[in-house]
Amino acid sequence: MNENAERTECGQNPCLDAGPPNADEHRVKAQLVDKIGALLKERGLKQVEAARLFGVKQPDVSKMLHGDLRQFSVERLMRFLVALGQDVEIVVRPQRDAGAGPTLRVA
Numbered sequence: 891m892n893e894n895a896e897r898t899e900c901g902q903n904p905c906l907d908a909g910p911p912n913a914d915e916h917r918v919k920a921q922l923v924d925k926i927g928a929l930l931k932e933r934g935l936k937q938v939e940a941a942r943l944f945g946v947k948q949p950d951v952s953k954m955l956h957g958d959l960r961q962f963s964v965e966r967l968m969r970f971l972v973a974l975g976q977d978v979e980i981v982v983r984p985q986r987d988a989g990a991g992p993t994l995r996v997a
Contacts, residue, residue, distance in 0.1 A: 914994050919959045921996035922967040927955050929974045944970050 930940050937955070941948040954962055968978045985992045 915964065916959065918964055918994050918996055919962060919967060920957070922964065922971065923954055923957070923959065923962075925976075925996070926967065926970050926974065929971075929976070930955075933974075943973050 929935075930937075935943070937951040938948045941951045944951065950961065954967075971978050
């Protein structure tokens with residue numbers, strides 16, 4: 891590192907500090923897809939069966955499960971979870987730690 895380079899402090903979420911403006915949304919999408927993938931595996935559902943259930947084509951399910959999330963909104967991924975028999979809840983509350991900033995997360 892150049893000795894003259896300016897140092898900056900990282901915040902609580904390195905993805906947001908270094909990443910694109912939509913890094914938080916991408917992280918939430920990835921967490922939702924992790925849950926979808928786990929449910930598909932747990933139930934032994936093939937991608938073709940999942941595609942039929944979700945109303946999409948099999949290649950789209952493959953893209954989703956391999957991290958290509960551009961064509962999937964958070965809302966659409968939540969609908970896939972509902973199609974898998976999951977309750978999806980959105981909770982809005984005051985931020986817990988004023989120093990950390992507000993967060994989006996999947997529990």
